[in-house]
Amino acid sequence: MRRRGMALLAAALLLTGCGSSATEADDEPSEKPTVAPSVSIDPADLKPGNQPATPEALAAIALQHVRVVPEAFDGGDLYFEQDEVGTVLRWGADHSLEVKAGPVDDDLLSTWCHDGMSGCAEVKGATGTATVAWDLATDDGTPGQLMVSHKAGREERRAAYVGEKITEDPRELDLEVSVDALVALVTDPRLGTRTTVKMTKAQVDGFPSEGANGVGEVALTAGAIAAGLLETKAYADIDSFEKADVSTYGKGAFGVVGTRPDGSTVTAVHAPNLPAGQRKCPKSLTCSKGDTDGYDGWTEGSAETVRCHEAEGKSHAFCAVVRQQAPAPFPGDDLDPVLTGLEAALETLWPTVSADTARRGESLL
Structure with a gap:
């Protein structure tokens, strides 16, 4: 919905002390990098929170795990249900990463991926195990997609990546957004409908106040x-x-x-x-x-x-x-x-x- 043609937003971002593409509200402004920075997360920060999560908070968490420089963000109720929170990061010609959290329902990836996807696997990461599913690229130019899901209590946390050609098991490919990074993202305990105070205060450079937050x-x-x-x-x-x-x-x-x-x-x-x-x-x-x-x-x-x-x-x-x-x-x-x-x-x-x-x-x- 409203997927392309958006004016490019500021792309280079910083998160003080974490090396990702976001900055906390109280941080001093820094010189913006021209490439995505490396990822470094303090293990002490990897704990659940009790504050209502926002799309911008989810974007900030995502950018601590994936080395991309978003050019635009989408979201709002055209992408997500009222009981979900999520955002879509966009960059390049056709690259996108959708990140969301919401109640577990019949659409849980692990219950149907073997029926509708090219391949599925359970992948264990440092903070949990996730279901990884993929569709392969087709001859008509469709690049395929990579989806990763983690069930945490009564919630599902999911990420969907589109843009690079998926020609085989994505664990064997050198992708810009890797399977390991997405597993770490969806099993990050801060990624949910509730998150930490620190992440609710994080500010992602270029994140719009309208539309992508479900308001405006x-x-x-x-x-x-x-x-x-x-x-x-x-x-x-x-x-x-x-x-x-x-x-x-x-x-x-x-x-x-x-x-x-x-x-x-x-x-x-x-x-x-x-x-x-x-x-x-x-x-x-x-x-x-x-x-x-x-x-x-x-x-x-x-x-x-x-x-x-x-x-x-x-x-x-x-x-x-x-x-x-x-x-x-x-x-x-x-x-x-x-x-x-x-x-x-x-x-x-x-x-x-x-x-x-x-x-x-x-x-x-």
């Missing part, structure tokens, strides 16, 4: 949808936008149509009251069922995805519709990149968005 998010607008599409890799080449005709999408619907250099179009609509008939696959398409109420459908030169979400907590029910129309059949009948693009576009249609994304969208329509 505003209602979605048509312009924000356009800005979100430009932030996805699949649709970053859109030349122009106009408001979509939403007369058949139900009360309260709004969206945009983006035109690409090859003449293809992408329609993205937020529909809080999508009629029941439009939640089912039309006869003109070949479809597969989505993971929620909705479908993925396609024919020559046309594909669309519909997802409908029930009300949860303070969030209202809504549907998201994304359609791609091409002037010719999709190249080689290869639908994987098309459906991947539609899936990414769905993330731009959640009911709230960061204030930054909304502001960027004001000039697009």
Whole structure:
């Protein structure tokens, strides 16, 4: 959600006495390094805390374990549930590290990774044992992903890394973010929905006060949808936008149509009251069922995805519709990149968005 196109934030960071990319609130400012510093954590600091954790605290903990220099941060309720705390660190062209903590549920990595991932293993670290799971890179350019999870009492602490090609067991690869570093991160006793006072006071240089902390998010607008599409890799080449005709999408619907250099179009609509008939696959398409109420459908030169979400907590029910129309059949009948693009576009249609994304969208329509 709002994943790309963000202005680069200050990248070089310091944590006094720890050598990571954060600084405590009371520290004196220091000269910023041009590369990620080495990691050194005082073992005496590795103890649970009793203060409510913040996304910035989790970012500070992560940067004590991984030698990366973030260029941007994401988060808020578009990524995480209300009973979770987390943040997403971004750097380079497509590198990201998502870190979160929340209640154990049916999505616990150790219970399903053998069914859905390329490989899984239990890895023991100095502060605990974690489940490590990975997806391998594919021929269409998908780099694969590395996920690491640790159950601590009634909580799960998880990290997900994407960006480098995972060509085999990641424990055998020389990765920028290593398996050992991620195991140490998720088993760090400070990483949870509660943490230490010291980490709640840590300040990560460039960490935004809006959006990534789950505050400052505003209602979605048509312009924000356009800005979100430009932030996805699949649709970053859109030349122009106009408001979509939403007369058949139900009360309260709004969206945009983006035109690409090859003449293809992408329609993205937020529909809080999508009629029941439009939640089912039309006869003109070949479809597969989505993971929620909705479908993925396609024919020559046309594909669309519909997802409908029930009300949860303070969030209202809504549907998201994304359609791609091409002037010719999709190249080689290869639908994987098309459906991947539609899936990414769905993330731009959640009911709230960061204030930054909304502001960027004001000039697009």
